[in-house]
Amino acid sequence: MAPPSLSSSLSHHHGRHPLSFAIALLVMAYSTAAGSNPDLDALLKFKSSLKDPSGALSSWSESRPPCHNSDRSTWTGIICFKGSIWGLQLENKGLGGLIDVDSLAHLKSLRTISFMNNSFDGHIPTINRLRLGYLKALYLSNNMFSGDIPDSTFDGMQSLKKLHLANNQFTGKIPNSIVQLPRLLDLRMEGNDFSGAIPDFVQNTLKVLNLSDNAFEGSIPARLSKMDPSSFSGNKALCDAPLAPCPASPSPPDDPWTSLTWIIIIVIVLAVILLALIIFILLNRRQPRDRSPGSLEAASPPSHLQKRASLKEELPSRQGSPTHSTTSRKPDTKLTFVRDDKERFDLQDLLKASAEILGSGCFGSSYKAALTSGTMMVVKRFRQMNNVGKEEFQEHMRRLGRLSHPNLLALVAYYYRKEEKLLVSEFVSRGSLAVHLHSNHGKGQPALDWPTRLKIIKGVTKGLLYLYSELPTVTAPHGHLKSSNVLLNHSFEPLLHDYGLVPVINQESAKELMVSYKSPEYLKNARITKKTDVWSLGMLILEVLTGKFPANFLQKGHPGNQEQDLVKWVKAVEGDAVFDKEMKVLPSCESEMMKLLRIGLECCEADVEKRMELKDAADRIAEVKEKEVDDDFYSSYSQAADVR
Ligand SMILES: *[C@@H]1O[C@H](CO)[C@@H](O)[C@H](O)[C@H]1NC(C)=O
Ligand SMILES: *[C@@H]1O[C@H](CO)[C@@H](O)[C@H](O)[C@H]1NC(C)=O
Numbered sequence: 001m002a003p004p005s006l007s008s009s010l011s012h013h014h015g016r017h018p019l020s021f022a023i024a025l026l027v028m029a030y031s032t033a034a035g036s037n038p039d040l041d042a043l044l045k046f047k048s049s050l051k052d053p054s055g056a057l058s059s060w061s062e063s064r065p066p067c068h069n070s071d072r073s074t075w076t077g078i079i080c081f082k083g084s085i086w087g088l089q090l091e092n093k094g095l096g097g098l099i100d101v102d103s104l105a106h107l108k109s110l111r112t113i114s115f116m117n118n119s120f121d122g123h124i125p126t127i128n129r130l131r132l133g134y135l136k137a138l139y140l141s142n143n144m145f146s147g148d149i150p151d152s153t154f155d156g157m158q159s160l161k162k163l164h165l166a167n168n169q170f171t172g173k174i175p176n177s178i179v180q181l182p183r184l185l186d187l188r189m190e191g192n193d194f195s196g197a198i199p200d201f202v203q204n205t206l207k208v209l210n211l212s213d214n215a216f217e218g219s220i221p222a223r224l225s226k227m228d229p230s231s232f233s234g235n236k237a238l239c240d241a242p243l244a245p246c247p248a249s250p251s252p253p254d255d256p257w258t259s260l261t262w263i264i265i266i267v268i269v270l271a272v273i274l275l276a277l278i279i280f281i282l283l284n285r286r287q288p289r290d291r292s293p294g295s296l297e298a299a300s301p302p303s304h305l306q307k308r309a310s311l312k313e314e315l316p317s318r319q320g321s322p323t324h325s326t327t328s329r330k331p332d333t334k335l336t337f338v339r340d341d342k343e344r345f346d347l348q349d350l351l352k353a354s355a356e357i358l359g360s361g362c363f364g365s366s367y368k369a370a371l372t373s374g375t376m377m378v379v380k381r382f383r384q385m386n387n388v389g390k391e392e393f394q395e396h397m398r399r400l401g402r403l404s405h406p407n408l409l410a411l412v413a414y415y416y417r418k419e420e421k422l423l424v425s426e427f428v429s430r431g432s433l434a435v436h437l438h439s440n441h442g443k444g445q446p447a448l449d450w451p452t453r454l455k456i457i458k459g460v461t462k463g464l465l466y467l468y469s470e471l472p473t474v475t476a477p478h479g480h481l482k483s484s485n486v487l488l489n490h491s492f493e494p495l496l497h498d499y500g501l502v503p504v505i506n507q508e509s510a511k512e513l514m515v516s517y518k519s520p521e522y523l524k525n526a527r528i529t530k531k532t533d534v535w536s537l538g539m540l541i542l543e544v545l546t547g548k549f550p551a552n553f554l555q556k557g558h559p560g561n562q563e564q565d566l567v568k569w570v571k572a573v574e575g576d577a578v579f580d581k582e583m584k585v586l587p588s589c590e591s592e593m594m595k596l597l598r599i600g601l602e603c604c605e606a607d608v609e610k611r612m613e614l615k616d617a618a619d620r621i622a623e624v625k626e627k628e629v630d631d632d633f634y635s636s637y638s639q640a641a642d643v644r
Contacts, residue, residue: 037065039085042106043075051097051119056090084109091139092117098125105131114139116164123147124170128155128177137162141188148172157181166210167191174199189214190234198224198238207451211235219246228491242490335413335424336394338401342412342426345371350379350424368427376427377412380498384509385421393421393504400500403470407463409487409495425497429490432497434483437547437580447582450589451626452492453544454596459494460486460540461618464533467499468614476502476516476528481536482550483543502528515539520606531611538603538617542566545597547580567604570597588627596624 040062047060059076060066066073067080079087085107096119104110111134121144127135136159146169154160154177163178166188173196178187184201186208197218198211209227213234220232225241232238237259239246247262335346350369366380385393393416400411415422430436433456436448448456460481467477479502487495502516511517516528519535539550543566550566570578576585579593599620605611 039067039107040065042103043078043085046100046103049098049100049103050095052093052095054094056093056095079112081109086110087112087114089114090118091115094119096120101125101127101131108134111135111159112137115143116140117142119143120145124149124153124165126150126153128152128157130156133157134159136160139164140168141166143168145170149175149178151175152177154178154181159183161205162186164188165192170194172196195236198232335415335422336397337413338397338411339404342410343371343373343375345377347415347422350377378425378427380423380425382421382423382505383419384506384513385504386419386506388504390416390418396500396504397423399471403467403500405463405466406493407459407495408466408499409497428487428495430488430492432484433486433488433494433544434549436488437483437543438549447580448492450583450586450593453583454592454624454626455492456486456488456494457541457544457596458621458624460496461537461614461621463494463496463499464537464614465618467496468530468533471500474500474503475530476532477530478533478536479516479528480514481533481540482515483540486540521608524606529608531608531613534603534611534614534617535605537614538600538605539566541596541600541603542570545579545583545593545600546570547582567601570601586627592625592627596621599624 043060043066044062047057050057057076059074064074066075066078067083067085068074073080077088077090077093078085079089081087086109088104088110089112091114095115099115099120104113110132113132113135114137116139120140124140124145124147127138133156135157138160139162141164145165148171149165153175154163157177160181161183162185163181164186167190170189170192172194174189174194176199178184179199179201182203183205184203185205187206188208188210190210190212192214194211195215195217198216198220200221200223201209204223209224210231212231214236216232216235217237219240220238220243222241224231227242229242232243337344349371366378369377369379371377388396397411397414404410409425409428411423411425413424415424436445464478464481471477478496478499480498481496485497485499487497489495502510502514505514515536516522516532519528519532521532521535522528542548543550546566546569548566548569576590576593578597579585585593599617602612603617
């Protein structure tokens, strides 16, 4: 398609024809030495085997070299670094045809290639050590590549860190050359037709893995058991952590008889459970309805007795109704649900459930209760909400119930009585950030590492941004942000809890207990503002990085006490001694940790006027990376400088 370099084809005639020599000189001068640029030749040759129906690459021409004296290329999709071609980013261009890897092999400084979202089909091109040995990232997702990937395709790619093959039609096993990539960090293969067992990846660098929506089967190797379950969803027959355990039977799962046997066993077990339930319900019905609540406890094992008794004791009593008849009990136990997408239950179900005290927070205790369905709920009791009217309270709960964000713990239902309120939320498996930061070391739990801590701060920030956009009229949309109100799910994604309560908490208790009321602006001017949550976020960042609990939260509101102990301490400590000793400080991460620490300190700026807005804090936090160096064009150019 593109002509071979004009100047070079002319130049080998120059000895014989003076005229063509002159023309050659002219052409060479005109094209500013482009013809002698091997990168240009290689790219044009590469282009000639592509199909480019929409002319997306029309800017690729000999008139100007691809990387001329700057890092900005005039050629579409070429990323330059110090005058050399560093990246090829040809995405969403409707390209097809042949990928001429041999031509690309001439681009000695090429480190990252993306052909995502095009129409390439057929077999994957052979990209091995000899041709693109220095490549760090290869993105081929969202094309129509098909067929098995030959075992040697990625042989000896010592530098390859990111490989995206998602949403193609690849088949067969994961090739051994991928399993062996020594520096692999990020592998996406979702949405293909890969099959076979998941191999035991040798490298311990692997951070991101997605194998979902393929036809894999068998046991997930133990090394991968900490990955997110969604990395493995939508496969034929995968089992073991993080998914359900494999059946104990040693027979291969692809034997149809075995699957059938399992289905039959499961059906029988379910039937037995159902039968038992029916019998249980029938038996219960025959008993007098107004038996005393104590009888249930007496029938249960002693170990449960105490825990459950405490829940009953704490949960709304029925003192108001002298007779325990059904009619007077019903309205008493009505929970109001604030969302439609959750299982319904009532207070009785929670009372029957064996409950466990999770902890006593400032406002009252929280309990974990398992419903008959197995779903876990957290019930939190508030006594300090009795100054708001019923209407106002309900309206606010409905507002909170409409909130939905991956970083918010969803409010599911509430129970209203004048003297006390119960808020029912979902249960989150790993408990609070505070527990992980301050009290898990004895239990043999590994301390949170830096990438996890960074992820938690980023998630918290996203949750806050969402609250700010959804509750614009509330002065401090969260109002009570602290590490014990940040819960962690199985993949350490943070979920904010106890948010949006400023409007319904009694002022008196709020002053005593809520984090917002510990802020410098409250202590100084007795006011909280939109920026108060920014301060709380700053304190949380410092707490997460230093592992130190902000002591001033413990003091119950002493107006005038403006000591921000943690902030002072952080400012006084030199170098990396400031960081939590439980968190490994790797040289490659330290400057990013420092960056986050500085943001934390700035958020804690005591002068509200000088303190940054949440939006600015969020933008800056988003820029903090796990490590200084990143290897692809999805990171900024300043970082690109470190790649070489
Ligand atoms: C590819 O296309 C999908 C939808 O068509 C889009 O969501 C995605 O961002 C695109 N990817 C890239 C890298 O442009
Ligand atoms: C894997 O990919 C699927 C499909 O795109 C997505 O739903 C899932 O969240 C991904 N999981 C991870 C851990 O990236």
